[in-house]
Amino acid sequence: MSKFIFVTGGVVSSLGKGISGSSIAKLLQLRGFKVNMIKCDPYINVDPGTLSPYQHGEVFVTADGAEADLDLGTYERFIDVPMTKRNTNTAGLVYQAVIERERRGEYNGVTVQVIPHVTNEIKQRFIPFENDFDITIIEIGGTVGDIESLPFLEAARQFRTEKGRQNVMTVHATLLPYIASADELKTKPTQHSVNKLREIGIEPDVLICRTEHPISQSMKNKLSLFCSVEPEAVIEARDVPSIYQLPEKFEEQGLTDLIIKRLDLKPKTKNDGSWFKFINKATSLKKQITVAIAGKYAELPDAYKSVAESLRLAGMSNQVAVKVKYVNTQKDDMKVALKDVAAVVVPGGFGKRGISGKIEAIKYAREHKLPFLGICLGMQCCVIETARNLAKLQADSIEFDPSTDNPVITMMEEQKQVKNLGGTMRLGNYEATIKKGTLAYKLYKTTTIFERHRHRYEYNTQYVPLLEKHGLIVSAWHKGVLPEIVERHDHPYFIAGQFHPEFASRPQKPHPLFDGLIKAAKKFKKVK
Numbered sequence: 001m002s003k004f005i006f007v008t009g010g011v012v013s014s015l016g017k018g019i020s021g022s023s024i025a026k027l028l029q030l031r032g033f034k035v036n037m038i039k040c041d042p043y044i045n046v047d048p049g050t051l052s053p054y055q056h057g058e059v060f061v062t063a064d065g066a067e068a069d070l071d072l073g074t075y076e077r078f079i080d081v082p083m084t085k086r087n088t089n090t091a092g093l094v095y096q097a098v099i100e101r102e103r104r105g106e107y108n109g110v111t112v113q114v115i116p117h118v119t120n121e122i123k124q125r126f127i128p129f130e131n132d133f134d135i136t137i138i139e140i141g142g143t144v145g146d147i148e149s150l151p152f153l154e155a156a157r158q159f160r161t162e163k164g165r166q167n168v169m170t171v172h173a174t175l176l177p178y179i180a181s182a183d184e185l186k187t188k189p190t191q192h193s194v195n196k197l198r199e200i201g202i203e204p205d206v207l208i209c210r211t212e213h214p215i216s217q218s219m220k221n222k223l224s225l226f227c228s229v230e231p232e233a234v235i236e237a238r239d240v241p242s243i244y245q246l247p248e249k250f251e252e253q254g255l256t257d258l259i260i261k262r263l264d265l266k267p268k269t270k271n272d273g274s275w276f277k278f279i280n281k282a283t284s285l286k287k288q289i290t291v292a293i294a295g296k297y298a299e300l301p302d303a304y305k306s307v308a309e310s311l312r313l314a315g316m317s318n319q320v321a322v323k324v325k326y327v328n329t330q331k332d333d334m335k336v337a338l339k340d341v342a343a344v345v346v347p348g349g350f351g352k353r354g355i356s357g358k359i360e361a362i363k364y365a366r367e368h369k370l371p372f373l374g375i376c377l378g379m380q381c382c383v384i385e386t387a388r389n390l391a392k393l394q395a396d397s398i399e400f401d402p403s404t405d406n407p408v409i410t411m412m413e414e415q416k417q418v419k420n421l422g423g424t425m426r427l428g429n430y431e432a433t434i435k436k437g438t439l440a441y442k443l444y445k446t447t448t449i450f451e452r453h454r455h456r457y458e459y460n461t462q463y464v465p466l467l468e469k470h471g472l473i474v475s476a477w478h479k480g481v482l483p484e485i486v487e488r489h490d491h492p493y494f495i496a497g498q499f500h501p502e503f504a505s506r507p508q509k510p511h512p513l514f515d516g517l518i519k520a521a522k523k524f525k526k527v528k
């Protein structure tokens with residue numbers, strides 16, 4: 001029998017439910033269990049693919065082509081289980097499925113209602129991993145008390161009755177605000193949010209309390225009394241310098257044993273502590289380098305979450321702490337902004353805003369031999385930069401200038417037919433073949449790779465011979481027709497991909513393109 005852990009959130013959003021859930025998943029994995037994770041987002045968008053990064057941060061792309069919440073990136077990085085379309089749900093997706101079924105006449109004439117039709121659809125989505133995994137952790141997005149998350153919480157309540165109390169538990173993440181004038185942590189908001197949960201029939205088994213200060217035993221007792229959880233199940237989640245340190249903090253407080261006991265599980269292995277050891281070493285490095293991410297959402301780090309994490313993870317495996325500098329390609333002067341960095345990444349993006357700054361950043365990296373990694377739009381800008389500055393063409397992407405004389409970035413026929421914006425890009429894993437003798441081959445050490453894509457436009461192959469004469473070599477192709485990687489051989493590290501390598505980095509397994517970037521960055525600037 002598979003077990004299920006719901007993670008809910010109270011008091012405020014952005015509590016780190018995803019990180020708490022992922023930490024629990026990691027701890028259970030370290031005891032030998034097969035763990036998978038599911039995210040439920042209560043908004044009406046079918047997926048976050050059409051949402052602005054200002055609203056939602058990064059869109060994470062799964063190997064099978066789902067556009068998903070950035071929490072799925074955290075899940076993958078913590079548990080190294082590939083996320084799929086079945087790991088992500090939104091209210092929009094649920095309602096779409098219910099309405100489509102109704103239109104097909106499959107409800108046999110009954111009135112379609114939130115209970116049971118919507119909740120049944122949601123419950124179906126809790127169990128796709130039931131046969132293949134020992135435990136599924138299901139994070140319900142939003143904050144308890146929101147109107148829109150109610151159907152998900154109601155489904156969770158029903159689910160516990162159906163699956164049995166010993167098979168389902170709830171972990172509630174909450175906040176203990178600190179009032180400086182009273183020098184006190186306050187429990188009242190937590191009490192209220194637990195009451196809200198209980199009103200809808202869910203009793204939390206564990207409280208994960210975000211706090212800036214240690215929680216005293218008497219405070220734990222008080223929370224226990226008012227919220228009906230055992231004092232040992234009140235878990236302190238104080239801010240940690242690195243999110244990867246959180247599992248050990250939970251382990252020290254006995255959370256893994258408590259969950260194992262509560263769900264009547266038998267650990268398959270002992271946690272030998274080696275993962276904690278790696279993390280502790282990798283997060284206490286003295287040497288530091290600064291790497292720039294040059295994009296238009298510089299004031300919004302969540303827009304580049306997986307890129308920044310990939311840089312940090314590559315640093316952890318190369319014994320150097322990576323400080324990320326967010327450079328604004330719309331406002332900053334690249335010559336000034338990139339002067340003191342050891343490498344630069346130009347990440348993916350959409351639309352014309354900030355493009356000239358990205359092209360400036362690439363020119364600066366090319367001319368100053370600054371290690372450079374271009375991602376998706378970053379690769380397209382790299383093609384435009386060579387075309388304009390070396391081949392002296394009036395060149396552009398048709399995304400920015402549909403009537404440009406030289407459309408070095410263009411659109412494939414099938415994309416021209418697309419009418420709807422959502423879910424219609426070239427999405428998910430595509431194969432690429434790497435040429436031997438290239439930097440890409442040196443980094444990947446293989447000729448066949450699969451990488452995740454999310455784009456509509458492509459490098460126009462008509463321009464490949466000319467731009468290769470100017471040093472921009474295509475080192476990987478998809479089926480010999482679509483350029484996948486470009487690189488320069490007159491530069492220590494200048495490489496860009498039409499895909500998103502940032503979604504495939506893990507602790508102890510940095511992505512080859514980021515690993516190479518950090519190795520080159522260490523050489524570029526003598527590490528302090």
Ligand code: GLN
Nearest residue numbers: 348349376377455456457
């Ligand atoms: N806007 C570009 C395209 O659609 C690049 C997309 C991206 O960087 N993810 O092709």
